Amino acid sequence: MAIQEIAIKDIVYREDLYPRQEVDNNLIEKYQQSVELLPPIKINQVNILIDGRHRWNAHQRAGATSIKAEIIQTESEAHLEILAYELNSLHGKQLTNAEKKKFAVKKCELLTIKEISRIILVQERTVRDWTHTKRKELEEYRNERIFADNLRAWNTQADIAEKYGVSRQTVSDIIKKYAENGKIAKSGEILDFKPFPYSIWNLAKSDETSYFGAFPKVYMENLLYYFTELMSTVYDPFSGNGTSVDVCKAMRRRYYCSDRIVIPGREDDIKQWDIADGLPEDLPLPDLAFLDPPYWVQAENKYSKDSQDLANMSLDNFYATFEGFLKELIGRKAKKIAIVIQPTQYKNYLTYEDHIFHFAKVLEAKYKIEMRCILPYSSQQYNAQMVEKAKEKKICLGLHRDLVIWRLV
Ligand SMILES: C[S@@+](CC[C@H](N)C(=O)[O-])C[C@H]1O[C@@H](n2cnc3c(N)ncnc32)[C@H](O)[C@@H]1O
Structure with a gap:
């Protein structure tokens, strides 16, 4: 002793x-x-x-x-x-029955019914009755966490079964049950959601966040609504503020989200990854790869001052890096690839670079365009002086992003 x-x-x-x-x-x-x-x-x-x-x-x-x-x-x-x-x-x-019950309820997360019954000298059946409600609540909470872990597409069902000490069948049953639960219809749409009926996606009001270049939530909902299914796997290697994470959770899509820079507080849902390193090893086959890269020099120094940031590269390097990555996705046979980008009008608006056509060339051998949507900006992004200057020089100012969705053929 x-x-x-x-x-x-x-x-x-x-x-x-x-x-x-x-x-x-x-x-x-x-x-x-x-x-x-x-x-x-x-x-x-x-x-x-x-x-x-x-x-x-x-x-x-x-x-x-x-x-x-x-x-x-x-x-x-x-x-x-x-x-x-x-x-x-x-x-x-001696402890009273009320004290014993309190103990049983308090400890039923950690100890088994058998252990509790042995410690407090009360029949297992009684312990089971006393702890029924609490055990149900704990089970519900555990199931929600299992479902949330499964939405993070880098987790396999085997990993999850091991983490929670349950069988794979249990994991698979929980996923099935929860996929169709909550504020969504069976197909995974948010119940009060109204999709854009046409290919020009006009925003009634902007839901922009303080994150520069964040993709509006409504656009993401429409993209997932039209081009994915309930529990599809969505890959977003330019996650930024995490619009994809939030919308995938709400619409019950599995997500693999990453970015060169993970903003604080998003570490559980967004992995740190530079696309110059290709595809991560634990990426499952994506049903949809959603690519929202920096719109080249329009975002210069906005996300970081690093030379590895696509926004800070020369045009040639921007294309080489992005297209190298795109080729890997093609090699991996991602089922659909969606790219959103705005043409760059630079050098006093005199030079026009329409990026989406470059990417279309890389994709055309193996992929077919499924849809092209136009995502307009508000004209307020140009001030009166800019507009005057453009008029004088007979320049038409660009005011939209292209969102093109390709399908593997
Ligand atoms: C247009 S923003 C994406 C916004 C995002 N869709 C959202 O809704 O918040 C582009 C993102 O690309 C990231 N990025 C820039 N260069 C990168 C690289 N080489 N590898 C991975 N991500 C990169 C930036 O950090 C930035 O978050």
Whole structure:
């Protein structure tokens, strides 16, 4: 038995560990008179108090700086909980049924029915009844997490089964059940959603965020509505602010989202990845790859000042890097590829670079255009001075993005 002198201030008191919360003040006062005669308290290897709260309090009141403690090695949280309960039940008055029930409900996440029944000496059937509602809530919460993990397309069902200690069949049943749940119809559309009926996607009001170049949510909803199905896998290697993540979650699409720079708070849903390194190894076959790259120099230094940022490259490097990546996606046989980009009008609007035609050339051998949509900007993006200048030079100002969706043939 390892008994040591431990500093009072180092003892860790965990309120949740003990079956009974009330403190017996008279007992502490009695103990306080003769702390040196008290048997050692029991703590574990990281100083968590397992048994001896009154003795510890008595030492504190007596102004002692250390206390004798027996150190018990606990192997797990469950082991610690069981010991704390058993040792505390050995002395003092019997626990009431209400106290036992409270303990059972509190501990049923961590301990099995069998373990609880053995510790509190109550039949398993009673423990099962007492904990029914709580166990249902816990199961619901676990199932939601299983479903959320499955939407992150880098997780396989086998990974998830292992993580939650359930069978693959259970994982597959939960996914099936949850896919068709909630505020969406069976096909995965948001119930109050109204798709754009025509190929010009006019926004009634902009839902732009503070993230430069974020793709409006409504556009993403339409893209997924028209070109994917419930539980399709969507790959977005330029996730930025994470519009795809949010809309995929709402419409029950699996998503593989990444970006060169992951904005803080999005680490669970967006992976850090530079497209110059090709396709990530754990990417499953995408039903739809959605590519929303920086619109070249229009976004210069907006996302970062790094030379690896597509917005900061020369035009040749921009095409070489992006098209190299596109070829890998083609090689991987992504079922659909959607690209959104605005033509660049630069050098005082005199030079016009229509990017989408470059990309179309790379895709044309293996892919067929399924649809081309025009995504207009508001004319407010040009001020009166710019418009005057353009008029003088007989220049027509560009005011739209192209969104083209290709299908593997
Ligand atoms: C137009 S924004 C994407 C916006 C996103 N769709 C959204 O809704 O928030 C372009 C993104 O490309 C990323 N990017 C730039 N160069 C990259 C590269 N080489 N590899 C991966 N991502 C890159 C930027 O960090 C930026 O977030």
